[in-house]
Amino acid sequence: xxxxxxxxxxxxxxxxxxxxxxxxxxxxxxxxxxxxxxxxxxxxxxxxxxxxxxxxxxxxxxxxxxxxxxxxxxxxxxxxxxxxxxxxxxxxxxxxxxxxxxxxxxxxxxxxxxxxxxxxxxxxxxxxxxxxxxxxxxxxxxxxxxxxxxxxxxxxxxxxxxxxxxxxxxxxxxxxxxxxxxxxxxxxxxxxxxxxxxxxxxxxxxxxxxxxxxxxxxxxxxxxxxxxxxxxxxxxxxxxxxxxxxxxxxxxxxxxxxxxxxxxxxxxx
Amino acid sequence: xxxxxxxxxxxxxxxxxxxxxxxxxxxxxxxxxxxxxxxxxxxxxxxxxxxxxxxxxxxxxxxxxxxxxxxxxxxxxxxxxxxxxxxxxxxxxxxxxxxxxxxxxxxxxxxxxxxxxxxxxxxxxxxxxxxxxxxxxxxxxxxxxxxxxxxxxxxxxxxxxxxxxxxxxxxxxxxxxxxxxxxxxxxxxxxxxxxxxxxxxxxxxxxxxxxxxxxxxxxxxxxxxxxxxxxxxxxxxxxxxxxxxxxxxxxxxxxxxxxxxxxxxxx
Numbered sequence: 001x002x003x004x005x006x007x008x009x010x011x012x013x014x015x016x017x018x019x020x021x022x023x024x025x026x027x028x029x030x031x032x033x034x035x036x037x038x039x040x041x042x043x044x045x046x047x048x049x050x051x052x053x054x055x056x057x058x059x060x061x062x063x064x065x066x067x068x069x070x071x072x073x074x075x076x077x078x079x080x081x082x083x084x085x086x087x088x089x090x091x092x093x094x095x096x097x098x099x100x101x102x103x104x105x106x107x108x109x110x111x112x113x114x115x116x117x118x119x120x121x122x123x124x125x126x127x128x129x130x131x132x133x134x135x136x137x138x139x140x141x142x143x144x145x146x147x148x149x150x151x152x153x154x155x156x157x158x159x160x161x162x163x164x165x166x167x168x169x170x171x172x173x174x175x176x177x178x179x180x181x182x183x184x185x186x187x188x189x190x191x192x193x194x195x196x197x198x199x200x201x202x203x204x205x206x207x208x209x210x211x212x213x214x215x216x217x218x219x220x221x222x223x224x225x226x227x228x229x230x231x232x233x234x235x236x237x238x239x240x241x242x243x244x245x246x247x248x249x250x251x252x253x254x255x256x257x258x259x260x261x262x263x264x265x266x267x268x269x
Numbered sequence: 270x271x272x273x274x275x276x277x278x279x280x281x282x283x284x285x286x287x288x289x290x291x292x293x294x295x296x297x298x299x300x301x302x303x304x305x306x307x308x309x310x311x312x313x314x315x316x317x318x319x320x321x322x323x324x325x326x327x328x329x330x331x332x333x334x335x336x337x338x339x340x341x342x343x344x345x346x347x348x349x350x351x352x353x354x355x356x357x358x359x360x361x362x363x364x365x366x367x368x369x370x371x372x373x374x375x376x377x378x379x380x381x382x383x384x385x386x387x388x389x390x391x392x393x394x395x396x397x398x399x400x401x402x403x404x405x406x407x408x409x410x411x412x413x414x415x416x417x418x419x420x421x422x423x424x425x426x427x428x429x430x431x432x433x434x435x436x437x438x439x440x441x442x443x444x445x446x447x448x449x450x451x452x453x454x455x456x457x458x459x460x461x462x463x464x465x466x467x468x469x470x471x472x473x474x475x476x477x478x479x480x481x482x483x484x485x486x487x488x489x490x491x492x493x494x495x496x497x498x499x500x501x502x503x504x505x506x507x508x509x510x511x512x513x514x515x516x517x518x519x520x521x522x523x524x525x526x527x528x529x530x531x532x533x534x535x536x
Contacts, residue, residue, distance in 0.1 A: 038387075038530060046317075079474065121374075125369050125371060126367045126368070126369050126371040126372075127368065127371050127372075127373055128372035129333050129365075130327075130367055130373075132332075132353075132357070132360070133331055133333065133360055133363065133365040134360070134361075134384065134385040134388060134389075134433075134437075135357040135358060135360045135361045135385070135388060136357070136388050137353060137354075137357060137383075145535070168455060194298075
């Protein structure tokens with residue numbers, strides 16, 4: 001029993017150390033890569049794969065989260081006579097929490113799995129070794145563009161998710177439940193500050209970076225064979241998902257403390 | 270780590286030298302004090318059973334693996350322990366044909382061959398295209414530039430990978446199981462190519478294989494790896510005439526009593 005706990009602890013610390021070295025190497029390559037025109041060309045295909053092809057998933061996620069949030073809240077708020085404030089609840093939940101977290105989770109599922117599978121297959125078919133033998137650092141050539149694309153595109157995809165969620169919420173409130181549009185939008189605009197939007201987007205930047213790093217790391221360290229690649233993909237998604245939730249809590253606390261220190265507590269009701 | 274002063278064989282320096290190289294994975298000892306010295310221009314074929322550590326050995330030469338202890342030299346310069354950045358420049362002197370070809374699936378055959386040139390030089394597109402055509406012609410495949418690796422046969426993949434390996438005119442070419450998975454005729458084409466590259470480009474070649482047709486066709490020298498060390502080192506003729514029972518068993522393809530006992534145990 002003790003031996004198992006000890007072995008698990010050592011393995012976990014070992015993996016954490018390897019991940020930290022991998023992340024540091026990736027970050028250390030970024031300044032030089034940003035100066036090389038050759039490296040810019042590597043970004044465009046990643047922008048397409050990670051960004052453009054994720055838009056439909058983000059749109060569907062955003063719309064339905066907005067619809068569900070509004071549909072859940074409408075009866076209770078109407079009973080309390082607060083239905084005109086429904087936009088505050090729906091949109092604040094979206095921009096601060098659900099938008100960044102759900103966009104992050106969808107990105108981890110759609111893109112993270114694909115990145116791990118691609119790099120894992122390259123590893124087991126010796127393509128990573130081939131890159132090294134030809135004098136090209138696989139981290140610079142493969143990981144940096146993918147992680148940069150995740151960092152840049154995660155907030156953009158989150159904005160799509162937020163926008164579509166807002167439209168979904170407005171649709172349920174105004175079109176389905178006949179809540180007047182003007183007070184709905186007025187109270188929403190009153191309650192939501194730039195800080196709320198930016199803090200959500202700041203989270204998504206961090207989530208994007210973590211998803212990129214975790215997925216690439218899992219691909220680079222996956223075991224041989226189809227089973228190894230499959231396991232790495234599952235592990236990349238599960239790890240990204242858990243890390244997103246944990247990071248979300250700590251970033252929320254940090255953002256709240258920063259807001260309260262600068263502007264003080266603001267009641268919404 | 271990398272210094273010329275440490276080289277024990279100044280004077281008549283071999284192009285590659287391994288001294289007392291040890292490597293283990295977990296508790297499994299793969300290389301147990303391997304010593305190897307390869308003169309320039311020689312074609313050395315390393316033979317041995319599957320999983321004996323032949324590929325592991327040549328990966329030490331290009332720094333894909335680092336020894337647990339021991340030294341690796343290239344042209345008198347100690348290279349084990351070199352940083353990845355320093356090694357990446359040095360690796361341009363090596364061509365490496367991987368067992369699975371390791372062509373990049375997202376690129377065409379032409380882009381694969383062009384890749385090392387684009388990374389290492391500032392040649393124009395037209396110059397690179399000409400070079401790619403020349404290298405593919407050398408392996409008898411000019412015209413497949415626009416094909417994806419999935420559209421090529423196993424033998425064609427190996428030849429495109431070989432064209433890529435020689436794209437930067439390396440001094441040393443390492444072949445990892447070059448004929449594995451090919452029919453005897455295609456395997457002979459690859460053996461012929463190894464010979465031609467040796468004669469035309471005057472490169473030093475290290476071939477890892479368990480294919481005896483490769484041994485007797487291309488080797489100047491043969492070394493047999495077993496139990497973490499070399500049990501034979503000599504010419505192909507000496508290999509054929511060797512009285513060492515393990516060598517004889519390998520070249521005649523006979524299983525030992527021990528191997529058969531394992532089989533009985535499994536049954």
